[in-house]
Amino acid sequence: MSILNFGDLDSLDKIIAVDTATVTVRVDELELLKKIQVNRLVALRSAKAGQHLIGIVSRITRKADSTSSTQTSTVEPENEFPENNLVRIALIGTLVDKEGVTENVFKRTLETVPEIDADCFSLEGERLTNFMKVISDVRGEGPQLHLGRYALDEGARALLNGNRLFQRHAIVVGSTGSGKSYTTARMLDQISELPQANLILFDTHGEYRTLQGDAFRHLRIAGPGDIGENRGIEDGVLHLPYWLLGYEALVALFVDRSDQNAPNQAMLMTRCIVDAKRATLDPEGHRDILNNFTIDSPVPFDIEFVRDELTNLNQEMVEGARGPKQGPYFDKLSRLISRFEAKIFDRRLGFIFRPPESCMEMNWLEVMAHYLIADRAAQDDVKGGIKIIDFSEVPSDILPLMVSLIARLVFVVKQWTLPVYRHPISLFCDEAHLYIPERTAADSADEISVGIFERIAKEGRKYGVGLVVISQRPSEVNRTVLSQCNNVVAMRLTNGEDQSVIRRLLPDSLGGFGDLLPILDIGEALVVGDASLLPSRVVVSQPRFKPSSTTVEFWDKWQLEEAVSDTSNAVRSWRRQSNAT
């Protein structure tokens, strides 16, 4: 069944001029002309049966009455037709009713050119919804990802293809306050309807605490306020102990790369950590682990053991020909040791270096990975689903390290999962410019984080790990990661640099859409990519649970009679590094 079953009465009017990719239509009826708007979609009956050409209205001109000579002369010269009421349409593709066994196929090529006098119809309401469904390849039954409505036509629902959107990564961009968090919450709303939903949202500001319901789990990264408290994952507190850090992260934390002795220091530290990890393992019971052991093996180890080993090496005396002499590293590690101690005793980092006992058990990793990766249907008390991880109490300089640690964990576990058991998971990265930055210092924590996200962006699709990068500064987000995102949800963008980054991701044959970026309304988005072949302007519906990101009404608040500030609690929380009461 063709989705474009127009009757002859629906026709706008006849085509009066045809070019390779543009046509001009004359619309005599003023009422009809008023209904047409620039950027609206139209269908033209093609000479071939079962095909329609699809176009976008690029210009509408209503020439003044020819009796008034003064006004006729103001008509632009390019408008060469003597008639009134012209609509210019840029052709963008062909809709074929049936191709092979598939019905309604849209192609970005022009299979024919419309004939003069062919009929032309405006795509509205139900037909527009159906056409957009074809564009985004939303077929089949079941819940759809319903983002909102099309700006062109309130009556048409904007549906996205949930497979394509999450498979090939997506970005949500827009200046501050343009509605990214709301759009994210709207997507989560729709996803939460699915019985086996599975995603992790990195919530850097604790904005998404308001999302409640069966599908949502809230976890908080342990912060300085959790040192010494015995709170675990059952209480919604997620510890990320030091032994989870990979080789690069450990070196970035402990070794000062500008030190001329740095390669030696990294090598010795590696050796000591490997020894410490081996010491934890039982030679018999863990033989299979020991046989394939590397510095990156996720095995708990005693950090004091490493410090003692380094101290020993730093003081070691060896037998020489003429009695004891200084060992090869004598006094060469003093700087490394003091840096090492500074870190492990730094209270700010205490939640990494002083985790509760339970985090030092071998099986803890399994429990935690299960919590993070489980889908909603997990049979036990874990009940995965949409996991919202609150990073708001994590010091900003180690945020990249912590976020990427979780991303890496998810990716590595997925890599080691047999394909039949791989349940897809999506990582939503809010405020991504903070931990996937474009500019990084060599060997810094930022660089490690970028490396991990680049890897996921490039290879994640194969393992069922998708990224949704959310940022207000796309120009500050790593380019490699951005270039791998095949879907763009762009909200209002005012900054020129950011606009040009996004423009480059829009298909150029459709030109004008980039110009919309600065004039989109709050909550309006341009959606384009795998999940929607034609850029479409969508008014995002309000989410069921609104993120707590409300824009503060300065003027209104300043008019209140009562004071509302609570500075002393703020200062107390700052000192305790925790908002918990």
Ligand SMILES: Nc1ncnc2c1ncn2[C@@H]1O[C@H](COP(=O)(O)OP(=O)(O)OP(=O)(O)O)[C@@H](O)[C@H]1O
């Ligand atoms: N779809 C929408 N419909 C109606 N109002 C909206 C919509 N999206 C956003 N708003 C309004 O805009 C405000 C800011 O939105 P939001 O917090 O999503 O912005 P943001 O882009 O995430 O900003 P930031 O970059 O600062 O995090 C909201 O509090 C809400 O009042």
Ligand SMILES: [Mg+2]
């Ligand atoms: Mg936000």
